[in-house]
Amino acid sequence: MEQLSAEQFTAVPTLSAWEVRGHVAVCRFATGDFATGVRLLEDVAHIADALGHHPDVTIRFGSVEVATTTYETGGLTDRDVALARAITELARRLGLTPRDA
Numbered sequence: 001m002e003q004l005s006a007e008q009f010t011a012v013p014t015l016s017a018w019e020v021r022g023h024v025a026v027c028r029f030a031t032g033d034f035a036t037g038v039r040l041l042e043d044v045a046h047i048a049d050a051l052g053h054h055p056d057v058t059i060r061f062g063s064v065e066v067a068t069t070t071y072e073t074g075g076l077t078d079r080d081v082a083l084a085r086a087i088t089e090l091a092r093r094l095g096l097t098p099r100d101a
């Protein structure tokens with residue numbers, strides 16, 4: 001597994017709204033309400049199981065924040081890129097846009 005820099009991670013198409021904090025990539029999606037956040041979480045749960053890589057998820061009334069990193073390398077890898085791209089696409093399908101975290 002290749003370790004990626006913050007610059008490499010956020011340079012990936014569709015991941016420009018993600019922010020790298022230390023060794024963790026984070027993105028916050030505005031949901032407008034709690035139930036929409038739960039719907040996104042359900043979709044994220046399925047894709048995370050399919051990819052075998054799971055984010056931390058924080059649901060608030062108006063937003064969902066997801067965070068991913070790879071323990072095995074202590075940083076960001078292609079696993080995090082694949083997960084982040086999938087989550088960004090799921091959110092887009094729900095009509096959700098990334099917001100400044």
Ligand SMILES: C[C@H](O)[C@H](O)[C@H]1CNC2=NC(N)=NC(=O)C2=N1
Pocket residue numbers: 024054055056067068069070071072
């Ligand atoms: C931010 C979040 O804690 C990370 O994405 C975690 C979640 N659980 C994980 N579990 C395992 N086995 N490897 C990981 O890299 C990993 N990453």
